[in-house]
Amino acid sequence: IRPIRDLEIENKRVFIRVDFNVPLDENGAITDDSRIREALPTIKHALERGARVILASHLGRPKPGKMTDAELKKLSLEPCGSHLAGLLGTEVMMPEDCVGDAAKKVVYDLRAGQVCLLENLRFHAEEEKNDEAFARELAEHAEVYVDDAFGAVHRAHASVHGMAKTFRDRGCGFLLEKEILALGKLVTAPDKPYVAVLGGAKVSDKIAVLEALLQKVDALLIGGAMANTFLAAKGLNLQASKIETDKLPLARTILEKARELKVDVVLPTDVVVAGSLGASSGQVVNAGAVPEGTMALDIGPSSLRDFTQRFVKAKTVFWNGPMGLFEKEPFAAGTFGVARALAESSAFTVVGGGDSAAAVYAAGDAVAKKMGHISTGGGASLELIEGKKLPGIEVLRRPE
Numbered sequence: 001i002r003p004i005r006d007l008e009i010e011n012k013r014v015f016i017r018v019d020f021n022v023p024l025d026e027n028g029a030i031t032d033d034s035r036i037r038e039a040l041p042t043i044k045h046a047l048e049r050g051a052r053v054i055l056a057s058h059l060g061r062p063k064p065g066k067m068t069d070a071e072l073k074k075l076s077l078e079p080c081g082s083h084l085a086g087l088l089g090t091e092v093m094m095p096e097d098c099v100g101d102a103a104k105k106v107v108y109d110l111r112a113g114q115v116c117l118l119e120n121l122r123f124h125a126e127e128e129k130n131d132e133a134f135a136r137e138l139a140e141h142a143e144v145y146v147d148d149a150f151g152a153v154h155r156a157h158a159s160v161h162g163m164a165k166t167f168r169d170r171g172c173g174f175l176l177e178k179e180i181l182a183l184g185k186l187v188t189a190p191d192k193p194y195v196a197v198l199g200g201a202k203v204s205d206k207i208a209v210l211e212a213l214l215q216k217v218d219a220l221l222i223g224g225a226m227a228n229t230f231l232a233a234k235g236l237n238l239q240a241s242k243i244e245t246d247k248l249p250l251a252r253t254i255l256e257k258a259r260e261l262k263v264d265v266v267l268p269t270d271v272v273v274a275g276s277l278g279a280s281s282g283q284v285v286n287a288g289a290v291p292e293g294t295m296a297l298d299i300g301p302s303s304l305r306d307f308t309q310r311f312v313k314a315k316t317v318f319w320n321g322p323m324g325l326f327e328k329e330p331f332a333a334g335t336f337g338v339a340r341a342l343a344e345s346s347a348f349t350v351v352g353g354g355d356s357a358a359a360v361y362a363a364g365d366a367v368a369k370k371m372g373h374i375s376t377g378g379g380a381s382l383e384l385i386e387g388k389k390l391p392g393i394e395v396l397r398r399p400e
């Protein structure tokens, strides 16, 4: 895959697929701009080299034809464009669509060193269908194609896949390159001991990644609501805790497989419980003694110590998924504790995107800076760890 630094882009119209799918609050303000900031090196490089830069992204999951205009408007990329203009200190032109005459006019009027951001690609249902005619229309905007949208490379969509293959001059941006290197190392040659820590709500979301990790890691640490299902599979009574009862047999199979492969599975020995999700405080109890009517909402301090000890000895750590309901202060200690312990570890630490990346940023700049790599991709980072071939990456490969 050719990185942007090796592509001829001077004075050319360069289409850069970015992932500006950022979280917005109810007023439409961006609550975490890391995906925009992470795209800056590629955008700045292109502008400094005198390219005419056309940025495109999706935002959310609009359903054109099924949503009202007002609902669709909330998924406009306008806030991202304004924010980007502030970060770059330059004007960002924003046509009101990603294809059609208005978009063409803006694109063809761009001068070297100027940038535009097309409107949400998913305002056209053809984007997700990887529609050929739509891909061609997008491709007509540019002479060079660069993908820097790591978060979207697992989607075979028109802007990620269909249009990319029509370009002779295509390659990856700095963010995509960095993500492939960091996550790829975990798949091909992780330094051992390799420890994975998984959390989040559901075992069902992580089956494929659990199975793939079992083949690679020395220890698998499990927290979050996911751990409840594993604890229940071992016969513990978790009372009112969230458990996926239909996944109990699967959890047992995974535990059995781990034994065969000599992978240590470390489950919480203590948990923080409360009577409801809205409780203002929690109580630390042994994982085997959850009081009736309460539910586990975080890992406890002894579990955090067990996890931390594993990080001290590890050379590689992959983390995906929070340890509990970290958005609520009484249940945040486990997740922030893992983030701080990873920041102190000398291992190469890779944090999967989504909630765990948000938790690391919420733990503060000092913690975030010490991570080896914080991925901007949620689903994409998991699929890469699973060893899958991702359409948005494969399409960039060229017969050399």
Ligand code: 3PG
Binding pocket: 019, 021, 060, 061, 151, 152, 155, 377, 378, 379, 380
């Ligand atoms: C993400 O947020 O993981 C990416 O932007 C992909 O979004 P999607 O899951 O809606 O395709």
